[in-house]
Amino acid sequence: SKKSQKMSQQQQQQPNAEESVFNRRFVAIGDVVLLKQRHGNTKTVRVTSADGTVQTVGGLLKFSDLIGRRYGSRLVTKRGFVRLLPLVPELWARALPHRTQILYPPDTCLIVAQLDLRPGRIVLEAGTGSAAFTHCLARTVMPTGRVLTFDFHAERAATAQRELTEHSLQRWAVCEHRDVCQLGFPAGSNADAVFLDLPQPWLTVPSLPACLRPGARFGSFSPCVQQAERTAAALRECRRFTDLIGMECHQRRYSLQPRSLPSADLGPEDDGNDAASAPAPEDDKEAPGKSTASVSKEASSLPLRVAATEPAYEQPCHSGFLLFATFYGPAE
Numbered sequence: 001s002k003k004s005q006k007m008s009q010q011q012q013q014q015p016n017a018e019e020s021v022f023n024r025r026f027v028a029i030g031d032v033v034l035l036k037q038r039h040g041n042t043k044t045v046r047v048t049s050a051d052g053t054v055q056t057v058g059g060l061l062k063f064s065d066l067i068g069r070r071y072g073s074r075l076v077t078k079r080g081f082v083r084l085l086p087l088v089p090e091l092w093a094r095a096l097p098h099r100t101q102i103l104y105p106p107d108t109c110l111i112v113a114q115l116d117l118r119p120g121r122i123v124l125e126a127g128t129g130s131a132a133f134t135h136c137l138a139r140t141v142m143p144t145g146r147v148l149t150f151d152f153h154a155e156r157a158a159t160a161q162r163e164l165t166e167h168s169l170q171r172w173a174v175c176e177h178r179d180v181c182q183l184g185f186p187a188g189s190n191a192d193a194v195f196l197d198l199p200q201p202w203l204t205v206p207s208l209p210a211c212l213r214p215g216a217r218f219g220s221f222s223p224c225v226q227q228a229e230r231t232a233a234a235l236r237e238c239r240r241f242t243d244l245i246g247m248e249c250h251q252r253r254y255s256l257q258p259r260s261l262p263s264a265d266l267g268p269e270d271d272g273n274d275a276a277s278a279p280a281p282e283d284d285k286e287a288p289g290k291s292t293a294s295v296s297k298e299a300s301s302l303p304l305r306v307a308a309t310e311p312a313y314e315q316p317c318h319s320g321f322l323l324f325a326t327f328y329g330p331a332e
């Protein structure tokens with residue numbers, strides 16, 4: 001009926017409190033929507049009210065046309081269309097305004113797994129940078145966990161905190177302005193994990209025993225192997241860490257193509273068995289063209305259809321050196 005249609009439309013306009021920020025099904029007022037335009041270009045827009053508008057490559061869009069639409073759907077514009085995508089960390093990493101280098105999904109997936117992160121975990125992070133990884137961390141620890149992230153660049157820290165609030169993530173991720181190499185992480189955090197993506201991670205190590213719970217996981221990302229070596233040395237010197245491992249994440253693409261392979265002509269069949277290769281007695285012989293040799297020759301002349309994999313042409317490379325370790329607990 002018209003009444004129930006109107007009710008469901010109204011429900012779709014209000015964000016469902018039970019839905020995770022990263023798991024919205026319909027666009028609602030207050031959402032940050034990623035508009036995928038032509039040529040893979042993505043525009044980010046916050047739907048502030050029903051009256052607003054947004055300019056896209058294909059023309060002006062009214063917010064009222066976005067509200068209530070299902071994420072993933074296509075919206076026709078004057079000169080083309082846009083695809084409505086939700087704010088999820090992997091898509092956000094492609095759309096965000098870069099203030100620094102950021103971490104990308106091949107590394108972030110590995111880090112989240114290695115740090116044993118899950119809902120309810122307390123995580124310390126530095127530096128925040130463009131907060132790309134902070135979004136990933138927040139999604140992993142919600143709804144009961146928390147991320148405390150630090151950056152010594154005041155403007156960057158303020159921008160990250162503003163962005164986290166705009167994305168309705170402030171309950172799960174808080175960014176503070178702090179130099180963690182000079183001041184360390186706040187003592188007494190009793191965190192389940194710490195992750196470092198900054199130039200001198202080794203300088204933070206002496207502060208870690210006071211802010212991690214026994215069994216907590218340590219992780220760091222460094223672009224140069226010398227940084228990873230210095231951090232590993234600091235962890236050993238601290239004597240409170242075990243299971244120290246270094247890793248690199250290589251991503252290598254394969255293309256899967258159907259191929260026809262010509263069969264090799266191996267000449268007349270000869271299995272080396274003298275008895276078999278000897279002429280068959282007259283009454284054993286089959287009709288001409290039906291001999292075993294001629295049948296197998298016929299089959300072998302057919303091209304072979306296979307699904308072939310081949311590595312992509314670009315040189316596979318890694319993005320950085322990862323270090324992981326487990327914290328024993330503070331000294332007795």
Ligand SMILES: C[S@@+](CC[C@H](N)C(=O)[O-])C[C@H]1O[C@@H](n2cnc3c(N)ncnc32)[C@H](O)[C@@H]1O
Pocket residue numbers: 100101102103126127128129130131132133134150151152153156178179180181182197198199200
């Ligand atoms: C490469 S960025 C981190 C990027 C982040 N992982 C992301 O995915 O967006 C490194 C950040 O560390 C910050 N930084 C460097 N030294 C720091 C320190 N001693 N304390 C806190 N932050 C620091 C820098 O300001 C910079 O923003």
